[in-house]
Amino acid sequence: MSSSRLGLRLAACLLNISEARRKHIVEKIAKAALLEKKGQRHPEVSVLNIFSDQDYNRSVITIAASIDELGNSVLAACLETFQSVNMEVQEGIHPCLGAVDLIPIYPLCGVGVEECGAVARNLAESLILHVPGCSVFLFGEADLPAKRSLVQRRKQLGWFTRRDFSALERDLGATPARRCGLTGVGASPYVMNCNVTIDSEDLALGKEIASAIRGSNVNGLKGVQAMAFPHEGKIEIACNVESFEAHSTAETYKDSQYMVYTVLGNRFSYVSPQYIETRVRELAREKGLSTLGKALIGFTPEECKNCAEHAIRENIGEFWKTREGVFM
Template structure:
């Protein structure tokens, strides 16, 4: 049965928190998303996946819900996260600005991107209202009127290197408290995270590969943002894979360069994880380096939609516990 016939209007949030080493804290954050204001499990919310990385000290929690319930669900998870994570003590390889570092909202089914932007703005206002010391920057559909991208905002704010918040001017809230840091809240088309590990300790080689595949490179991969990090004794090419509108793209196979999908009759496209891995492998081989493997952080857009529809229809809140790789 189609999602439209089920009457589902679903959106998702890939909640990025700056904690990946204390499993119980991350799971408490995930469980908080499932409870309503009376402490009861909410039937229109599910946590599909938890992806944690100890080296990065970062977790990505995939929360899906009806568009009417997602804001309160993510707010509850953030309240738990801000209580448990102290940015003054946080250490990890992955860049971050906040205890709750990133709150991206994505349309999944029956929801327009503009609705996700309005939801993100409302959530940002509630965060600074309910959490002392919380400060927010906006991006994408939540950042009106300019709709600056997450990449633009991160560069402006010094996301890669900053730990001093005293001179930051957030979009909402006061100067960021050192314990909380600064949180990004926004909305866009679905952004997938795909990481490929190369069998090398050479960070400069990793950076060359990341630069070569970036969408900003004339010969790079459209919609791909890439960085290289030391990771578990090797180098990981970490990619954010953005969806984009491209009416010329008709391919829909994971084995091709581009994969197409639809939301409310609009076609969107992204670069296949398999193709990203193949390109990294080729660039690494050109430098005499092998690759070890690929990790997809969560889901492709289609997988997220299908899992969300199933989990909500079947009222499975802790969906992450029934899929393989419970705590990846």
């Protein structure tokens, strides 16, 4: 049965928090997203997945809900995070600016990206009211009128190297408290996260491969942003996979390089995680190296929609517990 026939208007938040090493804390944050103010579980909210990385000390919690409930659900998870995570002592390989580092809102079905942007802006305003010392930068559909991308905002803020919170230029809130840091809030078409590990400890080589596959490179992969990090004794190529506008129908299906997702009649095209892995493997092979597999952090857009519909239709709040390999 289609989502329209089910009457569902769903969106998702891939909540990025700067904690992974204390599993009980991460689960407590995830469970907070499921509860109404009176402590009862909300039937229109589900936590679909938890992806935690020990080296990065970062978790991505996939929260799906009706568009009318998602903001409150994410706010509850953020409040729990700010109580439990202290940026003054946080350590990890992955760049981060805040205890709640990133709050991206994505449409799944029956909802447009503009409406997700309105939810994100309201959520940002609620955060600074509820959390003393919380500060926010906006991106995408929440950043009006400029609609600057997350990549643009991170570069402007020095996300890759900055830990001097007092010098950060926020959009909302007071000067960032050292405990809280700075939180990014925004909305866009769904963004996938895909990591590929190469069998090497050479970070310079990893950065060379990451540069080669970036969409900004003339021979790179459309919509792909990539960084290289030391990870579990090897080098991981971490990719954000954004949608792009295809110039032809043939382009979106060529050699299974691409996948298409449609929301409210709008078509969004993506490079497939499988093709990203293939391309990284080819580049590694040129250096005499092999790859050690890939990890999709969460879901493709279609998978996320299907899981969200099933979880909410069947009233499964802790959907992540039905999946294997949650803490990867």
